[in-house]
Structure formats: C-alpha cells, structure tokens
Amino acid sequence: MKRLHPAWLVAAVAFVALVGAAGFRATPGVMLHPLHEEFGWSLGTISLAVSINLLLFGLTAPFAAALMERFGIRRVVAYALLLVSAGSGLTVFMRHSWELIALWGVLVGLGTGSMALAFVATVTGRWFVQRRGLVTGVLTAGGAAGQLVFLPLLAVLVEDHGWRTAALTVAGAALLVVPLVLWRLRDHPAELGVAAYGATAVESAPVVTTGAARRALGALRTASRTPAFWLLAGGFAICGATTNGLIGTHFIPAAHDHGMAEPTAASLLALVGLFDIAGTIASGWLTDRMDSRVLLGWYYALRGLSLLVLPVLFAATVRPSMLVFILFYGLDWVATVPPTVALCREYFGASGPVVFGWVFASHQIGAAIAATSTGLLRDRLGNYDLAWYIAGGLSISAAALSLLLFRTRRPAAAPTPLVVPA
Structure with missing residues (x-):
C-alpha cells in the first residue's frame, strides 16, 4: 500500500487551522445590529472596528510570512490562534466602542492576519511542487468557506442566546485547534527527511538570518519597482x-433592510461559503492548466456584472433570482486567490509568498475602505444601492488591470533571500 505523503497531512492541519480562525471572521455580519441595539453605537462606528480588523488582517500577512521563514510555521500559527481566541472571548466584557476597536480591530486583526493567505502561500510553496494550484484552492476555500459556514450557527446563537454566547463559541473553536497545530503541523519537508510533494530530492531547510521586518520590507521595496506588483495589488x-x-x-444588514430575517440572510452567506469550496478548488485546478491573467480577467468581470444587478434582487423572502446570485458569487468568492498566488510566484520567485503577503495587504486595505465607506453610505442614504453599483464598476476595472498584466509577462528579478545551508 502506497504511503500517504506527509505534505497532505500538513495541508490538512493547515486547513483545520484556517477554518478555526475563520470563525471570528464571520461574526461582524451577525453582530452589527445587536451591538447597535445594545450599546447605541452607529453602524459607522461598528464598521470602523471591522475596517481596522480587515486592515490589520492584511498588513500583518507579509510580516507573518517573514516570521514563518524565521521561526517556523507551527509556532506562528499557534500564537495566532491564541490571539484570536483571546480577542473573541474578551469582547464579552466590553462596554465602550474603543474596546470594540481594540479587541475586534487590533487583537483579532493581528491574530487572523498571521493566518491569512500568505500562510497558504507559504505552506504550498514549501510542501508542494506538483498540485500547488489545487492545494492553494483547497486551503483558500477552507478559510473563506469556514468563515461563511459559521454564519448560520452564529446567527442562531445571537438570536437565541445573545451575541456574547456567539463570541465565546468562536473563542473556544479557535482554542481547540492549537493542540492539533502543535502536534502535527511541520515547518519544512526536511524536518521529516522527505522531499516536497512532486520534488525528486530532499532539500535542506534554509536558515533565514534576516529579521522578519527587514525581510518583509525588502521584498516590498523590490516588488514595488515593477508594474506587475501594482497591477496585482x-x-x-x-x-x-x-x-x-x-x-x-x-x-x-442590507437583507435585513428589506425585511429578511437575519438567520435567513446568514444562511444565504453560508451557501456562498459552500459554493466557494467548489469554485476555489476548480480555480486552483484551472490555475495549474491556464494562464492566470485570463482567469483573473474573467473572474473580476463576471463579479462586476453580478453586483450591478444585486440591488433589485433583495426582498423579504428568498427568491430564485437571489439564489442564482448566491450560487454565482459563491463560485467566484475567492477564486481569484490561486491565480494571484501563482503570478506572485512567477514574477517574484522565492520571495513570492512574502510579496503575496503585500498583495494580500492591498486586498484588506480595499476591504477596510469598503466596510467603513459602505457603513457611512448606509447611514447617510438609508440604503445600500449606491454601494453595490460602485462595487460593480470597480470589479470591471479590476478585470482590465488583470489583462494589462499581459504587457509584463517577463518575470521580474526575484529578491534573493539571505539564507545559509542548515
């Protein structure tokens, strides 16, 4: 009987860690209105805390990738899960909006950012030569789908037992994953004396002597001199x-504005998560076989068209047209990740995971701006319609940026990591 390559076990543990961390990422959508009703905070104020979380979630990623190079994947992920658990659990004691910002925004942002998609790029870059795109798709789907699949449970907990019970449930879920990470997650194939999956020889694990901050900032400085980086970002x-x-x-909240019950709306987002699993795995499979620039162009263009029609789909009940949107948006949700990771590896070589961390930081900067500005638009206009139209137009422009990458197909020189043989 053929022995299972340990790379698949590492990928499985990484998948569980991503799902465990994703629980807290699911809470803002179901807790906006409960927090508003209990504390009287405006949606703009609560959205600010979400925005800081999203921003740190992205800005932490390149430094976390560099820390994983310096101190190992296992140690960084274990500490990150502890941060998520602490940040989620301590929210039950908050009384002021600044505490929400400190816990939701800062503490959990740092924890989840350490297990962002740069973590996925690091695992696949070290452990896989073959099937990189497919595994990237599976792990990405785990993080995104885990976040959304938690929603129905959290929505029921919030409705039946209050938002504090939901926060404690997420804290416990993240904490339970820590022992598994310490037990089974491995930093490099050389630890087990095996080659990466699809490789023909065992390579020694590099010992990085450059500080994490210097490594991350150096990769950004080199990458930012290339047009490809700015188009991807x-x-x-x-x-x-x-x-x-x-x-x-x-x-x-938008569905609630149209009379839909929050558990029902949460269930729709959970469906997005389920369809996302299929869409992102398929995207990974396609990334192994097609030009990633073409894939990104299609993904962004189709997403933009779907957002332009979303405002007319909301109603108090779930209509078939909304289910079609949920199916389509789920397939497209994070399908952009595998081709983007592949392009970072193509353009920036060994520094690809760290550079992708910076590209992902731009992802979260965009998310933070959208979360706050959309909340402010809703406070000012009383509805979300303009936000959907703006997002649709921006998505179509992202398709154009992706196709412009064809002008920069020649890989840029990769910054050389400072390593010595183990």
Whole structure:
C-alpha cells in the first residue's frame, strides 16, 4: 500500500487551522445590529472596528510570512490562534466602542492576519511542487468557506442566546485547534527527511538570518519597482472591497433592510461559503492548466456584472433570482486567490509568498475602505444601492488591470533571500 505523503497531512492541519480562525471572521455580519441595539453605537462606528480588523488582517500577512521563514510555521500559527481566541472571548466584557476597536480591530486583526493567505502561500510553496494550484484552492476555500459556514450557527446563537454566547463559541473553536497545530503541523519537508510533494530530492531547510521586518520590507521595496506588483495589488484591493468589505460585512444588514430575517440572510452567506469550496478548488485546478491573467480577467468581470444587478434582487423572502446570485458569487468568492498566488510566484520567485503577503495587504486595505465607506453610505442614504453599483464598476476595472498584466509577462528579478545551508 502506497504511503500517504506527509505534505497532505500538513495541508490538512493547515486547513483545520484556517477554518478555526475563520470563525471570528464571520461574526461582524451577525453582530452589527445587536451591538447597535445594545450599546447605541452607529453602524459607522461598528464598521470602523471591522475596517481596522480587515486592515490589520492584511498588513500583518507579509510580516507573518517573514516570521514563518524565521521561526517556523507551527509556532506562528499557534500564537495566532491564541490571539484570536483571546480577542473573541474578551469582547464579552466590553462596554465602550474603543474596546470594540481594540479587541475586534487590533487583537483579532493581528491574530487572523498571521493566518491569512500568505500562510497558504507559504505552506504550498514549501510542501508542494506538483498540485500547488489545487492545494492553494483547497486551503483558500477552507478559510473563506469556514468563515461563511459559521454564519448560520452564529446567527442562531445571537438570536437565541445573545451575541456574547456567539463570541465565546468562536473563542473556544479557535482554542481547540492549537493542540492539533502543535502536534502535527511541520515547518519544512526536511524536518521529516522527505522531499516536497512532486520534488525528486530532499532539500535542506534554509536558515533565514534576516529579521522578519527587514525581510518583509525588502521584498516590498523590490516588488514595488515593477508594474506587475501594482497591477496585482490594485486588482486584489478591489477583490477585498467586493468580498470581505462589502458582501461579508454588509450583506446581512442590507437583507435585513428589506425585511429578511437575519438567520435567513446568514444562511444565504453560508451557501456562498459552500459554493466557494467548489469554485476555489476548480480555480486552483484551472490555475495549474491556464494562464492566470485570463482567469483573473474573467473572474473580476463576471463579479462586476453580478453586483450591478444585486440591488433589485433583495426582498423579504428568498427568491430564485437571489439564489442564482448566491450560487454565482459563491463560485467566484475567492477564486481569484490561486491565480494571484501563482503570478506572485512567477514574477517574484522565492520571495513570492512574502510579496503575496503585500498583495494580500492591498486586498484588506480595499476591504477596510469598503466596510467603513459602505457603513457611512448606509447611514447617510438609508440604503445600500449606491454601494453595490460602485462595487460593480470597480470589479470591471479590476478585470482590465488583470489583462494589462499581459504587457509584463517577463518575470521580474526575484529578491534573493539571505539564507545559509542548515
């Protein structure tokens, strides 16, 4: 009987860690109105805390990728899960809006940012030569789908037992994953004396002597001199604005505005998560076989068209047209990640995971801007219609940015990591 390659076990543990961390990422959508009703905070104020969370979620990623190079994946992920658990659990004691910003925004933002998509790029870059695109798709789907699949449970907990019970449930879920990470997650194939999946020889694990901050900032300095980086970052910023920032944060309140019950709206977002699994895995499979620039162009263009029709789909009950939107948006939710990771690897070589961390930071900057600006638009206009139209136009422009990458197909010189043989 053929022995299972340990890379698949590492990928499985990474998948569980991403799902565990995703629980807290699901809470803002179901807790906006309960927090508003209990504390009287405006949606704009609550959205600000979400925006800071999204911003730090992205800005932490490149530094976390560099920390994983320096101190190992296992240690960084374990500490990150503890931060998520602490931040979620301590929210039950808050009384003021600044505490919401400190816990939701800062503490949990740092924890979840350490397990962002740069973590996925690091795992696949170290452990896989073959099937990289497919595994990237599976792990990405785990993080995104885990966030959305938690929603129905959290919505029921909020409605039946209050938002504090939901926050404690998420804290416990993140905490339970820590022992598994410490037990089974491995930093490099060389630890087990095996080659990466699809490789022919065992490579020694590099010992990085450069500080994490210097490594991350150095990769950014080199990458930012290339047009490809700005095209990728610009498109991914729009991706973040139209997923986490807009749909992930404001879909449930928008549906509530039209008379839909919050558990029902949460269930729709959970369906997005389920369809996202299929869409992102398929995107990973396609990334192994097609030009990633073409894939990104299609993904962004189709997303933009769907957002332009969303305002007329909301109603007090779930109509077939809304289910079609949920199916389509789920397939497209984070399908952009596998081709973007592949392009970072193509253009920036060994520094691809760290550079992708910066590209992902732009994703979260876009999400943070969208979360706050959409909340402010809703406070000012009384509805979300303009936000959907703006997001649709931006998505179509992201498709254009992706196709402009054809002008920069020649890979840029990759910054050389400072390593010595183990």
